[in-house]
């Protein structure tokens with residue numbers, strides 16, 4: 001889904017800290033606040049759908065984002081909402097959650113017609129949303145975050161002990177294990193997500209909307225999340241899941257609604273469908289899932305890393321050759337991002353040496369590295385990768401001031417437009433025009449833009465992190481094909497991905513990082529899921545790292 005706009009009720013954005021989308025506009029806590037769980041909401045209403053969206057239409061300038069969309073979500077189910085990037089999922093959920101007003105159509109929640117003017121209204125009606133970027137205060141504890149603006153009170157004062165008790169009870173009841181006293185800033189991402197869910201439960205949410213909740217989770221964390229979601233639906237709550245991941249939809253949902261170009265193109269019972277059928281509905285064509293690409297023909301060394309250490313990485317040794325993709329697998333947080341950042345010049349190297357096409361770049365600035373032939377697709381496409389307020393065309397031109405695009409360091413507007421048009425077409429970026437702001441693009445389209453821009457540098461070395469996070473399957477295939485073509489044109493690629501299927505499909509060699517070290521190296525044909533999974537858990541035989 002797209003980055004969330006500021007909360008209309010408060011003007012808050014995720015970057016400002018927690019938005020108060022769970023609190024009515026007047027600041028009063030929404031229904032369900034307090035020490036009672038409101039699970040047993042109207043048990044007679046089992047046949048009344050939790051949510052009905054009827055004929056929802058929403059148009060943005062140049063884009064019909066939702067076109068008479070009907071969506072019925074039954075109480076007690078996990079309902080997956082799928083569709084390619086830009087299909088209109090985010091828009092539809094924003095309408096449901098009171099963040100956008102539809103041009104036409106009706107929203108019904110638990111049988112009652114609802115025209116929410118703000119997320120606070122939606123929350124009061126029993127809806128809750130976990131956004132992709134969490135809205136928590138890092139400096140507060142878990143308990144303080146959960147009860148924020150809905151604190152239990154005693155004689156008018158916040159009752160801290162009751163707050164802690166309440167969080168512990170909720171956590172226990174729903175298998176959401178957290179320490180109420182832990183500081184949120186110290187917690188890993190999977191635990192923060194639990195805090196978000198607890199926050200919604202504390203406010204009595206009966207229908208939870210989760211926006212790509214597993215994008216940042218390890219496979220084990222994702223499994224744990226689905227267990228929690230299933231227990232929530234078992235007790236009568238409802239979950240709407242927006243996701244691109246077919247596997248988790250197949251394993252974890254009851255029904256699937258597929259959007260394409262703003263319209264509903266399929267309503268499927270999960271038990272009666274297949275990944276191929278969903279993929280075909282999403283893209284309008286047959287898609288080859290989880291393809292393993294044939295290996296490349298490696299040439300000379302391009303990147304040589306000898307004993308590199310930086311904060312979070314110890315003694316890394318690796319080489320990437322021309323015409324080769326080296327993949328780094330690992331559970332998030334084992335030093336992969338730090339290694340890539342050190343190679344990109346964003347983090348000081350404390351020991352060791354880095355060479356690029358024979359030149360020592362160990363202590364070179366990020367800008368010098370670019371000149372020496374390095375392109376970089378960072379993990380965080382919003383904060384690091386793109387300028388949201390600038391146009392698509394300007395974003396695509398960034399970093400091209402010293403390339404063939406520029407005339408003496410100046411970028412002629414016509415060249416910028418033509419460059420943009422070419423890349424938008426090559427990467428299938430859905431934008432109404434190259435002049436629209438990057439912030440109007442859906443998340444996946446922003447990613448296509450970023451990858452297109454970096455590949456266009458034709459640099460001998462590409463560092464790429466999570467290239468297909470949040471990207472729909474059609475676009476995944478396109479991005480994978482582009483990376484393989486880049487390799488086959490003789491470039492070196494170092495790929496970090498949390499998706500094992502992606503690493504296995506693309507990489508000619510796979511390195512595994514564990515606790516800041518490269519602990520294993522496998523050629524493509526030995527990099528099966530089980531072997532990689534063991535190494536990622538720290539159980540690799542130590543000799544396997546030779547030849548990294």
Ligand SMILES: Nc1ncnc2c1ncn2[C@@H]1O[C@H](COP(=O)(O)OP(=O)(O)OP(=O)(O)O)[C@@H](O)[C@H]1O
Nearest residue numbers: 001002060065085086087088089090091442443444
């Ligand atoms: N504020 C806006 N202004 C202009 N166009 C917009 C705006 N928000 C969304 N759009 C456009 O509406 C269409 C639907 O976008 P939406 O974000 O709902 O898609 P999505 O299915 O959530 O995509 P993704 O999976 O990539 O997040 C896209 O073409 C998008 O560019």
